[in-house]
Amino acid sequence: MSILSTVRRNGARVYIGVQALLITATALVAVAYFIVPRESGVPNWLLLTCFVLSATGLGLLEYLKRTVTDQLKDAVRIEAERTRLTENDLLTGALTxxxxxxxxxxxxxxxxxxxxxxxxxxxxxxxxxxxxxxxxxxxxxxxxxxxxxxxxxxxxxxxxxxxxxxxxxxxxxxxxxxxxxxxxxxxxxxxxxxxxxxxxxxxxxxxxxxxxxxxxxxxxxxxxxxxxxxxxxxxxxxxxxxxxxxxxxSEKRQRRFMERELRAAIYLNELELHYQPLTDAERNCTALEGLVRWRHPVRGMISPAEFIPVAERSNLIDMVGEWVFRRACLDLDRLSCERISINVSGEQLKRDGLVHMLDRVLQETGMAANRFVLEITETVATAATPEIIARIERLRAMGFHIALDDFGTGHCGFNYIKTLPIDSIKIDRSYIRNLGHDRIAQVFVSALTQIARIQGLTIVAEGIETETEFELARAAGCNRFQGYFLGRPQPAPMVRHKSEHLEPLALSA
Incomplete structure (x- = not known):
């Protein structure tokens, strides 16, 4: 480190020191000039010394003065810049x-x-x-x-x-x-x-x-x-x-507060994806359905029925949907599963952003679209505009499998099935639980399975809770099954633990 740079960094202190030293030296030379006899010739030498010291000192003081001034200007500039950065948004210029x-x-x-x-x-x-x-x-x-x-x-x-x-x-x-x-x-x-x-x-x-x-x-x-x-x-x-x-x-305030908390939950990673198995007729796991859950730090587990409608009204559904799909992509290989099914909201289907988001996440995670099933409800499908149908067809062309969920709860007739770009139909639980004693449910399920077989569609019986319901659904022609009897939704670590250490699941496409 040079002397000059040291002087620059400590200009104010050096300035005061040099000024004090110059005054002291000049005073000593002046005293000596008057005390020492003139015959010796020394006073002339002292006078010259005093002149040299004064000129050098004044030059150095002037240099230090400029240095101190520059330092003050730099300090003011830096403080102004710091204030600008901390008080004003860099992009817009508005206050932070x-x-x-x-x-x-x-x-x-x-x-x-x-x-x-x-x-x-x-x-x-x-x-x-x-x-x-x-x-x-x-x-x-x-x-x-x-x-x-x-x-x-x-x-x-x-x-x-x-x-x-x-x-x-x-x-x-x-x-x-x-x-x-x-x-x-x-x-x-x-x-x-x-x-x-x-x-x-x-x-x-x-x-x-x-x-x-x-x-x-x-x-x-x-x-x-x-x-x-x-x-x-x-x-x-x-x-x-x-x-x-x-x-x-009151009610609107409560909804708004939930919206804000949900937005924070997405960023704080309070959401969880629980997985429920779908099996074939031999009870071998063929896929998992990812079901989003919200573990609130104060209120505990919040039902999707409570926060999904809030997300749909506030456009947070796009953020929730991306979180769910990204989580499913990251979990897919670790779950030793061939395929994961996720739900898609009708609000998401109204915008092209859904297609772009799914494609982007696939590229970022290196996953293939054909390893995912996108579930849309019958209500959404029956109200779908030509634009939404075209969007579903684009997703199917990308490789995604499309499932029609909760079939039987809306007004979707059998003829409508032929026009929908779908690969599978999930029969609503209300029909499955009545198969043993309701003739209408029996005819409905039987007819649907026959149409699905002709169309090459997979039929999933939802809400299987007993051995009897499983056997009746299988006898009616269903070829995929889902419900608490076959497995409850569980977090990914528990699904992995169960498949790795308790009873290995035989996975098939």
Whole structure:
């Protein structure tokens, strides 16, 4: 390390030291100049020495002064950059979540002296579909464009990014009409869209508004109420502006909280995939069905019947669906199983993103599509549009097997089976449990198995809970069986443990 670099790093300390040394040396030379006799010739030498020391010292001091000044400028620049990085979102320029919430806490005042402010939560509609369809670069541009439009429409307000595609605007005062007018202008600007590959892509957003102190005077409570209003906007069809109303509490609040907890559960890996065996007539395991479960840290195991509808209403079903399929891909070889069956929601089938997601996960995990069965319910199939049918055909062309689940619960006639791109039919439990005493159930199952045999379809009897039900379903012509009698859903480690150490399962395609 050079002396010069040491001086640069410690400029302020060296400056003070040199200054003190220069003053001391000059004082000593001056004293000596007056004490030493002039006849000796020494005073002239001391005067020259004093001049040299002064010139050198002053030069060094000037250099150190510039060094210290540069250091101060660097420190100011670094501090400004650090502040920018910690307080402003790099992509959009909006305040970061923490900085915005600090600003909200300051602006809302105290209980004794509350201030009137309006909090707007803005969520970019269909952001995941924008990313999947046009790429993450366009998605980033859309987020930055939203903030640019917000700054134009709310020039005197504070704008922050709370995370992902959710932003917040803090407007001071309580002029709700003015606030709503600005919000409508924002939606109008977004609707004009952005250009992607020569095409103008319109953007949309949903907005929820809460007012302090009318609705809440706490910086923690106000965002929750604005979030409920935002949830109402999404539920009403998106692209809307909703002001919080006390009637939004209770059931909707509970649903919204579950939605937020479910979103966190996906990231925190609280979901689990349990597997239930499907067997042939000799009770050999031919496949496993993956059934998603949510192990909540406080509430324990939450039923899919409770959280799947919430996921479907909030578009979290796409995230849940990807988690389930990725988990199944990772578990497939470890389960020593030829094929895994998973359920696909009707909401997923409405979007092309499902096909892209399945293809992407297959490529990332190295799995083949023909090792998976995608189950769709009869209700979804009967209400399927031509676009959904075409999407199912694309999945089948990729190699996926398609199963029609819960057959007999809807209005799907036998003739309809011929038009559906399916490989197997799962008969609903309500028919299987009545095979021993219900003539209609017997005729229905028998007729279905004969049609399936002609069509080359596999028939699965669901909900087998007793030996008698198993024998009756087998006698009726079913060739695959599933139910508690043959095996309960279990986590993957228990399935592996059972197959490896207790009673090995004979697997077949």
């Amino acid at each position: 979540r923490g900085r915005f919430l600090d600003e909200l806490s300051t602006s809302i005042g105290t209980l004794s002296k509350p201030r009137r402010i309006m909090l707007l939560l803005v969520d970019l509609d269909h952001f995941k579909q924008l990313n999947d369809g046009f790429g993450h670069q366009f998605g980033d541009q859309a987020l930055a464009h939203l903030v640019a439009c917000a700054k134009h429409c709310f020039p005197d307000c504070t704008i922050g990014r709370l995370g992902g595609d959710e932003f917040a605007i803090l407007m001071y005062g309580n002029d709700l009409d003015r606030c709503r007018s600005r919000a409508e202008k924002l939606l109008s600007m977004l609707q004009q869209g952005r250009v992607c590959e020569g095409h103008q892509i319109p953007l949309g957003a949903s907005i929820g508004i809460a007012i302090a102190p009318e609705h809440a005077s706490s910086p923690k409570e106000l965002p929750l109420l604005a979030d409920l209003a935002l949830y109402e906007s999404k539920g009403a069809g998106r692209g809307r502006i909703t002001v919080f109303d006390p009637d939004m509490l």
